[in-house]
Amino acid sequence: MTTDSVNTRELILEILLEVTERGQYSHLVIRSVLEKYQYLDKRERAFLTRVAEGTIQRQIELDYILDQFSKVKVRKMKPVIRAILRMGVYQLKYMDSVPASAACNEAVKLAKKKGFGQLSGFVNGVLRGVSRGLDQLTYPKESVDAVKAWSVCYSMPEWIVAQWIGDYGKERTKEILAASLLEAPITVRANLERITPEALAERFKEEGVTAVPLDTEKYPGLSYAYTIFGFDHLNGLSSFKEGLFYVQDISSMMVAEYAAPKEGDHCIDVCAAPGGKSIHLAEKLRGTGHVEARDVSEQKVALIDENIKRCRLTNITAKCQDATVLDETSVRTADVLIADLPCSGLGVLRRKTDIKYRMNPEGEESLVALQRQILSVVCEYVKPGGTLIYSTCTIHTAENEGNARWFEQTHPEFALDTMRQMFPEEHLGDGFFIAKFKRKQDNG
Template sequence: MDSYRIKVVETLKKIFKDKSYSNIVISNDIRNIDLRHQALYRKSVLGVVEHLMFIDWIINQMSNTKTKKMETDVLVVLRLAVYQMFFLDNSYENMVVSESVQYIKDKGNIRASKFVNGVLRNILRQKKELLEKMEHLPREEYLSVKYSYPAELIKRWQLQFGKNKIEEVLSANNAEAPLEIRVNNMKISRDELLKIFNEKGIIAERCKYAHKGIRILNPIETDKTEEYKKGLFSIQSESSMLAGQILNPAEDSLVIDMCAAPGGKSLNASEIMNNTGKILSRDIYPGKLSLIEKEKQRLGLNNIKAEAYDATVTDETLIEKADFIIADVPCSGLGIIRRKPEIKYNRTEAEIKEILNIQLKILENAAKYLKRGGMMVYSTCTTNKEENLDIVMEFLKHNKGFALEDFSDKINDFPDAKKGYIEIYPHVHGMDGFFIAKIKRL
């Protein structure tokens, strides 16, 4: 088996067996992959996780031993092979089978290698028939298997977006997420950085909505470029960048970031403020604060103070002290499935309901810290209305001294910006699913 495929298998074993987050495991393991294979490695790992229910359905059609009872090595090798057969162009199917069998042989399991060979050869022979069988499943089951989404989540999205839109929604959330970066405007302009990229053969373009955003169209090792080391840019999704753009904190002001780690929104605010004033970047997890410290040094920022604090607990020392507040609250993450596909399997209705109380409590605390005339953004990386507009309206109902603020001058093509909020959807805008509301204390 090719070395990159072996690393894909080893990465997937960590994700499935240890229940590790795919993005974290990939970031660690990709360092050992040759640059030529990094894009395919990432695509393969995320692809298997993304299409897991489809893959397991195919395997279970051809195997008497079901996936739930298989040895880890056998199961992961089969999953990768099926992904390559059905979702990768030019995957050289016979080679995929041979290398999968060899991997198990090299583990010293001859019996299992014969099993893997038999299952994969049967799948190869009956590919067309398997797909036809899938298409004849009952509608709800077909959607669940084809797009690899739990029936519970499909039902939720059908109610929100409509049955006629559901396949478009599922397909968009399974698409490969682009690499987007935020320009450090204190050191370089977006056009200047684009010119440098062009000269180096890096294909890039302006983001459509984020004024500081660039989308990289061909894969690069961003953290190894001179421009990254010099602090000219940071990796951040376009949707996430928009929170800072919409808040637009003024120079020499006090900003509180309620749930800051890994720090992208605090760092963006610091750049917007030209490294003036003070940003208090708080997070409940002390171990994550080092990420903020490391990034502010790389970017040349010194107005950020990172500290551990639970955003659900009121800090009496900050009452009415802040000019601007970022309340990017914990959420179900249903807007970033493209980047963390395991999210779709791990979110239950009970968990979503539990998180609503946390979100409202953080928003209420943020409101206490805001000066009269001050502004805050409430944001999430989910498309779930209960966590988004419903939370904001519930807050406003019980807090008459606050109102949504028109920010249509900060972003184009979002009519609801006039009402003080925007809802971003992958199937509509091609960005991560996000919600951003701007709230003013009157």
Template sequence: MKNIRKKALFIIDNVFYKGAFLKEELEILKKSDISKRDYNLVVNITKGVVQNRTLLDYIIKEHSKVKFKKIHKIILTILEMGIYQIFFLDRVPEYSIINESVKLANIFGNRGSAGYVNGLLRNLYRKKDELLESKFGLMDLYEEDKSLFLSIYYSHPKYYVDMFLKDKGTEFTEDLLKANNMEPPFTIRVNTLLISREDLRQILDEKGYKSQDTTMSKFGIVIENPEGIFESEEFKKGYFYVQDEASILVSEFLNPEENSKVLDLCSAPGGKTSSLSMIMGSSGEIVACDISKSKISLIKENIARLGIKNIIPTINDAEIYNDDFKDRFDYLLLDAPCSGLGLYRKKPEIKWNRSYEDIQALSKIQKKMLKNASKYLKPGGEMIYSTCTLTKEENEDVVYNFLRENNEFSLEKINGEEILKLYPSKDSTDGFSIAKLKRRTNGIK
């Protein structure tokens, strides 16, 4: 075993029960002396279990002789890992999966745990083909309760499934749920202050990277085989920043003119801020704010690598009105703190650590931030309100509520949409919502 599955067990336990982030846990592991092969196995198991938690638990509930609530959390995680490997990993022999699961149960369980794990996993392995063909016995549920079927089979919170079924229908919703469980493309944004997209692609291609231009952003490159990219000279020289295409587009839609004054209210880690600077040719002034000193340090670190000179990192709380900013800026970006439901592909643990109540609470914060932000724009100024989530509560409700209370602002369409929505299933990007607002020069309409 070499403790490989034990490492996976600890990571999943930290994510499910101790509030850890999967990406950070895996980054820590990667810096250890673990081999590439073993690391990839841990990634596959941990991400697979976190992504498919609802389905895995449903299988356990349906086939366990022990009541689900009575299963100790460590034994439950061992079962989740074993079931995921049996049904979703082709290259690992079933006998090895079961044996290693039993070893873990012997180490962490009480008397009888190993026999219980062994019996349940062997029973599921015998029924593997039958269960896969019947979608784990869920097919009858599809007609009875489509929302519940989709929630279980694709392991998504039911409120999330209900939200899209109501607004978009079954086909769109199922496509979105599938996409949320897939690996996202690896996208970089070219730093055109130092190099063109064409020249960077040529360099990367010569080094063996397979790349293609992004379809919507004129600054992005998708890399099929990014391994080692952070150790490359091009990264160290600041030729690019790793950034999803939707995130790149936020700055493009704001499109500030050169020599403008720009405010980025929630800037860290600085990806969108540096993109704004690039669009401005590093001219003018960008005040990049965050409430956290550590995040301000991260902004400074990123802009130093990218060779950017016109960004001023500033500690500021976007929830508190700052009179020093009043009527000062030509452009403003409010990429608001949000539920992050558009990031399921990259941060699957968000499925399990966000509730509908969290969304409602965040909506109140976002409304307060947008109200403050509006006072910082000059007459004629423009701002983007964006989130990496797709809920109406955090987007349409926030924006339209603001417009009802602020007649001096108008909503500018983006690609023909009042609030542009980008979806992993349709656009191959993170889930994003983007709205553009303009302060009229002649006051209230």
């Protein structure tokens, strides 16, 4: 798995170290490496992506396996050796296309190349032991301790498993856990300001992209959306560079559907980056009205601007604005307000595999408080009769239904219209929550 001087496994090792030791986000690190090494052939980029994502995604299980075969426990290993062994075990257990001898030998070479020649024998011994003993490995029993068993089997921290069982019961939790390990599909929606869904399908065909339209019975309203695959990378598609479609999860598309803006409406999206929901609203306005896409930093605003320019829309602008601080000039100006707020992100684990290791109960509690703080500020922007959408990409009840009920009770000037929790196993989309509120008309 090498091209010229680039060793793919060495790139994978660097990705793992960036994420697990230096605290970088896996999806951003992987994307950066793929962009830097675009000249690698498709097969190698696919190998890199799968091993890097899979090793991070299955980390708890991989560590459990390693601890059965290594005298030195994973937590006491040197970071480079730990990462090399994790990726080696992932290949041995989950990649039939990689011969066991290759997984072991390449791991040994990598240890030596990184200056750990004295530990190359240890690496070799552990991985060959794993290779021989995988079939005899025993896992914790579900009947004895479901939390422990599912934590190892699905590589999910025990506290999350226990929380989901408490919130949703064992059957639903098991479905969510299984879905969290599935490959996330790439879904896109046509930029209806620029092209019809049918014409976009033709463009995809011309570019060699396989595009499957969504089942409109299962996903009503999303007749403009497709699942796409069979292409090399997005930046290589002229249809993408021309802004003819936007990559967006199905669940996220539902925000604009529930918001249902009318032509001429003024819309505000208070935590908008990278801009998908704002751009979707702007497209639905058919060139009328205006969408103001806000976020807290200039860097995030620049990202929104980049996507606005690519989609060539004229009725949307990006603005730097802290959602926790009241903007007096916006009070009661919005027909539609989108509050897709910072959250624990536990609905998007297929795409951002390391979130589950970063989050903790205290982090969730602080997010609940932040969400309430922001909602109490931004609700002031909604006109009488206007719509407020509160959404998150998590499946944590306190952040979702709990906060929706709290807002309903503490802001009686708003009426709850719709509330929906989407789970990743139900459909192609991510775990996602949407609550739609209508501001009551002023008396008199």
